[in-house]
Amino acid sequence: xxxxxxxxxxxxxxxxxxxxxxxxxxxxxxxxxxxxxxxxxxxxxxxxxxxxxxxxxxxxxxxxxxxxxxxxxxxxxxxxxxxxxxxxxxxxxxxxxxxxxxxxxxxxxxxxxxxxxxxxxxxxxxxxxxxxxxxxxxxxxxxxxxxxxxxxxxxxxxxxxxxxxxxxxxxxxxxxxxxxxxxxxxxxxxxxxxxxxxxxxxxxxxxxxxxxxxxxxxxxxxxxxxxxxxxxxxxxxxxxxx
Numbered sequence: 001x002x003x004x005x006x007x008x009x010x011x012x013x014x015x016x017x018x019x020x021x022x023x024x025x026x027x028x029x030x031x032x033x034x035x036x037x038x039x040x041x042x043x044x045x046x047x048x049x050x051x052x053x054x055x056x057x058x059x060x061x062x063x064x065x066x067x068x069x070x071x072x073x074x075x076x077x078x079x080x081x082x083x084x085x086x087x088x089x090x091x092x093x094x095x096x097x098x099x100x101x102x103x104x105x106x107x108x109x110x111x112x113x114x115x116x117x118x119x120x121x122x123x124x125x126x127x128x129x130x131x132x133x134x135x136x137x138x139x140x141x142x143x144x145x146x147x148x149x150x151x152x153x154x155x156x157x158x159x160x161x162x163x164x165x166x167x168x169x170x171x172x173x174x175x176x177x178x179x180x181x182x183x184x185x186x187x188x189x190x191x192x193x194x195x196x197x198x199x200x201x202x203x204x205x206x207x208x209x210x211x212x213x214x215x216x217x218x219x220x221x222x223x224x225x226x227x228x229x230x231x232x233x234x235x236x237x238x239x240x241x242x
Contacts, residue, residue: 006030006085016042017055017203023085027190028076031084033059033199039222041133046221053081054232055201060084061239062168062200069167071160073196074187089187089197094147095126095134096157098165099181103206104219106181121165123158128185156194157186164196172207175238177216180206202232209234 008021008030019032033052038045056078063075074086099122102112106122125137127145142148148157161184169179182205185198198204202217209216215223216231 006079008032008083017052018199027088029086029088030079031056031086031199033082033084037218037221037228039218041130044222048221048229050229051203051232054229054236055199055203056082056084058201058232058236058239059199061236062171063196065171066164066167066196066200071164071167071196072189072193074189086197087189087195089189089195091128091185091187091197092147092157092194093128093145094137094142094157094186095128096161096184096186097124097126097181098122098161098184099124100165100169101178101180103180121162123161125154153194160186160194160196168200173210175242176210177235177238178208178210180208182206202235207235 006023006025006028009024010022011019012022012029013020016036016038017034019034021030021032023030033056035047035049035052036045037048037051060075060078063073067073067075074089076085076087079085099106100118102116102118103114106112107114125142126134127137127141128134139151139154142154143151148154164184165179172179184196186194187197189195205217206219207216208214214231215225216235218228220226220228220231
């Protein structure tokens with residue numbers, strides 16, 4: 001297989017930030033990273049040129065790093081500035097939220113003061129369902145909805161989420177970036193193994209400059225701060241120059 005000869009065939013999925021295409025190889029897909037921006041369950045929308053390419057390259061660097069650390073992922077390689085080759089995976093419709101510092105919805109919903117460092121890493125589950133507004137899930141909800149086969153899979157997902165958190169918080173700490181919280185998605189590969197999928201970009205990570213607390217993530221769009229692609233470039237430059 002020559003990756004540089006692969007072409008997109010049928011569009012199988014289009015989400016807020018990516019399009020996913022089949023290839024001539026049944027077990028390989030291509031993700032196309034879009035410049036679109038959405039927030040608040042799609043209520044706020046915009047587009048910023050270059051955002052998709054930045055997310056693709058940042059995700060590529062982090063997937064490669066996690067692969068080196070023994071984390072099973074769908075990543076194969078970056079094809080060009082907006083396209084990534086990855087394994088086909090059956091999506092598990094659970095958004096895994098990992099939190100180190102209280103902010104955003106956690107502060108609003110539970111009254112925890114913004115920027116409070118949590119006593120331990122919090123792992124939450126949301127139902128990946130835009131029509132329902134991505135509601136919170138507990139283990140029993142996951143079983144009732146047939147999102148997983150048994151609770152041991154949830155135990156494994158929690159374990160992997162915490163392991164990924166440890167790896168990436170240490171990684172970013174060396175770059176003077178604090179990992180506040182982030183969203184992960186998992187899927188099943190052709191052998192039924194649970195692997196990390198989707199992307200690992202500032203679209204789904206809250207990243208703060210450790211020295212200044214400047215926000216280097218999609219909160220710049222959510223809060224109307226501006227300078228989104230400039231912030232993403234800061235993240236990428238620090239990763240590439242580490």
